[in-house]
Amino acid sequence: MEIRSILHLDLDTFFVSCERLIDSRLNGKPILIGGVTDRGVVASCSYEARKFGVHSAMPMKLAKQLCPEAIQIKGNTYTYTQKSEEVTQIVKEAVPLYEKTSIDEFYADLSGMDKFYNSYKIASELRAKITKDTGLPISFGLSENKTVSKIATGEAKPNNQRKIEYGLEKPFLAPLSVKKIPMVGDKTFQVLCGLGIKRIETIQQMPVELMEKVLGKNGISIWRKANGIDNSAVEPYSERKSISTERTFDRDTTNVVKLKAIMLAMAENLAFQLRRGQKLTSCVTVKVRYSDFNTYTLQNRISYTSADHMLIPKVLELFDKLYNKRLLIRLIGVRFSHLVNGGYQINLFEDATEMINLYHAMDKIRDKHGDRMVMRAAGIEAKTISRFNPFTGEPPPLLANRRA
Numbered sequence: 418m419e420i421r422s423i424l425h426l427d428l429d430t431f432f433v434s435c436e437r438l439i440d441s442r443l444n445g446k447p448i449l450i451g452g453v454t455d456r457g458v459v460a461s462c463s464y465e466a467r468k469f470g471v472h473s474a475m476p477m478k479l480a481k482q483l484c485p486e487a488i489q490i491k492g493n494t495y496t497y498t499q500k501s502e503e504v505t506q507i508v509k510e511a512v513p514l515y516e517k518t519s520i521d522e523f524y525a526d527l528s529g530m531d532k533f534y535n536s537y538k539i540a541s542e543l544r545a546k547i548t549k550d551t552g553l554p555i556s557f558g559l560s561e562n563k564t565v566s567k568i569a570t571g572e573a574k575p576n577n578q579r580k581i582e583y584g585l586e587k588p589f590l591a592p593l594s595v596k597k598i599p600m601v602g603d604k605t606f607q608v609l610c611g612l613g614i615k616r617i618e619t620i621q622q623m624p625v626e627l628m629e630k631v632l633g634k635n636g637i638s639i640w641r642k643a644n645g646i647d648n649s650a651v652e653p654y655s656e657r658k659s660i661s662t663e664r665t666f667d668r669d670t671t672n673v674v675k676l677k678a679i680m681l682a683m684a685e686n687l688a689f690q691l692r693r694g695q696k697l698t699s700c701v702t703v704k705v706r707y708s709d710f711n712t713y714t715l716q717n718r719i720s721y722t723s724a725d726h727m728l729i730p731k732v733l734e735l736f737d738k739l740y741n742k743r744l745l746i747r748l749i750g751v752r753f754s755h756l757v758n759g760g761y762q763i764n765l766f767e768d769a770t771e772m773i774n775l776y777h778a779m780d781k782i783r784d785k786h787g788d789r790m791v792m793r794a795a796g797i798e799a800k801t802i803s804r805f806n807p808f809t810g811e812p813p814p815l816l817a818n819r820r821a
Contacts, residue, residue, distance in 0.1 A: 420583050422527040422536040422559065423651065424512075425566035426544070428504065429554040429575045431521035432461035435500050436490055438552050447471075447487040449480050454667050460492060464575055503551050511543045516651045524563055526651040537580050544578060560586060562647035568597050586645025591618035598642050600635065608632065617643045657694075660687055661702075663750030669708040670746055677733060683751040684725070684732040691723035691753060698753035701728060703735035706748035715739050721757060728753070 428434065432450045437443045447466035451459045457477035469484035481487065501520045508515050512525040525543075527536040540559050547555050554576040558569025565586045572593075573579040581589045595601055595609050595617055612631065614620060620628065620643035628636035641647065662683050670676065680703070691698060702716035715735045722728065732751055740746075 419528060421561045422530065423561060423563055423566050424523075424525040424527055424536070424540050424543075425558045425563065425570045426508070426523040426525070426547075427556055427567075427570045427574070428521035429556055430461055430463055431501075431553070432492055432497055433463045434553050435497050436492075438500075439496070443488065447484050449477065449484070449487045449489045450492045452477055452665075453489055453491045456665055456667055462487075500551060500553065504547055504553065504555075507547050507550060508543070511539070511546070514651050514653060516653060524566070524651045527559075540580075541578060562586075562645070563649055563651070564599060564642045564647040565589070565645050567599055568593065571597060587621060590643060590645055591616070591621060593617050595620065595639075595643070598639055600638060600642065605632065605635070605639070620644075657696075658756055659752055659754035660690055660696075660698075660756070661750060661752035662687060663704065663748055665748045666746070671742065671744070673740070673742075676740075676746060676749060677736065680732055680736050680749060680751065681729055683749075684729045687751060687753055688723055688725045688728050691756070695758060696756045697721040697723050697758075698728070698756055700753070700755040701731045701735065702752040702754065703732055703739060704748070704750035704752070705736070705739045705746060707741070708745040708747050710747070712748075713739050716754075718755075 433443075433448045436448065436450065445465065446463070447469070448463040449459055449466055449471065450461045451457050454477070459471065459473050459475045459477055459480050461473055462471045462480065466480070466484050466487050469487075471480045471483050471487070477489070481489070497520060504521075505517060505523075508517075508523055508525065512527065513530075514526040516524040518524065525540075527539060530536050530539060537559055540557055544555055544557055547553065556570050556574045556576060557578045558566040558571070558573060558581070559579070560566045560569055560581040561583050565581050568590065569579045569581050590597075593616065595614060596606050598617065601609070608631065609615070609620075614623075620640055623640070625637060625640045628640040630636070632639065664679055664683075698719075699721045700716055700718050702714055704712065704714045706712040715738055717731060717735060719727070719731055736749070
């Protein structure tokens with residue numbers, strides 16, 4: 418059996434590195450990128466900021482308390498997307514099969530290339546080319562599977578590389594914290610700590626049945642990963658099953674006119690994204706989070722559609738059912754799921770050809786000039802969602818939620 422050779426590439430503090438390319442005065446300084454208000458969230462932070470205990474997804478207010486001298490930057494999705502595309506092109510030209518799992522992270526399958534060239538050398542040269550051509554620091558891990566390569570990248574960081582030889586996966590993983598296993602989040606970590614399991618070596622010594630008893634199917638997956646077992650393939654493209662957006666308010670609100678205007682704008686924009694991606698949805702979900710952090714969702718199945726005049730009324734109907742007039746609202750969101758391929762079909766009972774032609778005309782203008790160029794007057798107060806096309810195979814540029 419041929420031994421696989423799986424490469425994991427991860428751009429180091431990607432958003433920060435992009436900002437430093439624009440302004441070299443930021444080099445060596447603690448940087449926080451994300452929402453600039455107290456309600457904002459850290460999307461990325463520099464290693465200098467991490468020394469103070471700051472990490473991504475942390476509330477910006479807490480991050481500023483931990484590291485008062487940090488430079489705060491709102492961030493620019495367009496800049497990061499452009500730099501990500503530069504890296505993607507280099508990877509695409511260098512390897513036969515790659516998977517882009519986020520804006521700054523890739524897997525590549527180099528299996529079989531050893532017959533012609535050393536895979537570690539290929540990976541090293543690829544990393545050097547990315548840094549030389551883009552100016553961005555990047556790290557990689559190389560092993561026979563995705564899990565071990567991803568963990569090896571984490572151990573190599575910042576701006577370094579590491580290869581785990583075939584057969585040495587378990588000894589490499591053994592001394593590491595169980596938190597290094599990709600699917601172990603904070604809750605699972607607490608459960609494992611409660612059982613006295615802090616190092617991967619402990620899981621390696623346990624029977625898989627015990628892990629299953631404690632954590633169910635996840636326990637089996639964690640046990641396999643802890644033992645360096647992962648047969649998952651490098652997938653060049655994964656089909657998107659849902660599309661969503663949400664807004665967090667700087668100040669909690671009960672302004673129902675504003676709330677409905679933003680809901681409408683969200684639904685309108687997402688419907689446009691569906692049509693652009695040749696997709697139809699049959700499930701609409703609305704989410705509301707109140708000031709006490711209680712979050713409620715409501716969903717409805719509908720006939721497959723991508724039409725504004727079908728989706729917007731459904732979104733507003735669900736919002737009306739969820740909305741409690743006595744409570745302040747912190748966040749609202751819309752999601753369309755159960756997506757299938759297909760262009761919008763004329764409903765002979767409800768739609769006139771004029772309506773279909775109107776959509777075609779509006780979408781053409783939006784594609785050329787931006788999603789805010791044509792819109793319903795009721796949603797004009799809401800800020801833009803994105804020009805990002807979620808159906809090109811590119812992962813979304815993940816930043817802290819934009820503010821409404």
